[in-house]
Amino acid sequence: MICYELPLNEKIRMLLRLEDLFNKIDFFAVRETAFDHHTALTLLFEILDITSRSDLKSDLLQELDKQRAILESLRQNPQVSEAVLERLLLDIKSAFRGLLDIPGRIGSHLRDNEWLMNIKQRMGIPGGACEFDLPGYHYWLQTRSEVRQTDLEKWIEPFMPIRNGIDIVLNMLRNSGKTFNHVATQGLFQQAGSEHQAHLLRLHIDDNLPCVPEISANKYALNIRFLPLEATHKTSVYEEDFSFELTFCRL
Secondary structure: OEEEEEEOOHHHHHHHHHHHHHHHHHHHHOOOOHHHHHHHHHHHHHHHHHHHOOOHHHHHHHHHHHHHHHHHOOOOOOOOOHHHHHHHHHHHHHHHHHHHOOOOOOOHHHHOOHHHHHHHHHHOOOOOOOOOOOHHHHHHHHOOHHHHHHHHHHHHHHHHHHHHHHHHHHHHHHHOOEEEEEEEEOOEEEEEOOOOOOOEEEEEEOOOOOEEEEEEEOOOEEEEEEEEOOOOOOOOOOOOOEEEEEEEEOO
């Protein structure tokens, strides 16, 4: 099965983008080649750009506090595991404290580094990070992989409170889901009404089906068109009936 996720508000969209960037930087930062570490630094600059344009820290603090209050209300519920509940509350408390301890603006340690900001500026130009444009960066890429990995860890580490908060919020969001089985009729599915209000939609379809979903949703209706992979224009649809799973997630 392939899972497609559609965020239904800007806050969740931003969290998913940051989650994706952090996962990718995990992969490249621990590898050893200069190309891998160049990619990791590029991803780090993307994280910096996204976190610079939002009230991410305050949004995460508010959401963590909201989830803490919800979990606290479940303490006397016999259907809830006390051990699991305590672990979740401790994770939220730790993430909340980490966010509060961030000094100043998110990513200020990078913005205050003139060398890194010069590299970032040049990377905004196609091919702008060549060795003749950035000889100092070229030198860094030729140092031992252990040196580069240590530097990357130092630059990534201050973002970890943000990442921890994002992981907790998205994990709780996904686990809140209510799943329904549906059938797409000749590549189309429609649902009217607001009984399934959500912040995130998760759609699972068989990975053997040669089509991808195009989803549009608001508080009044949900429309999904399944487009064939070889479609040359958006009016084409996958003209067969098939079943799929749709999960509505809400914080």
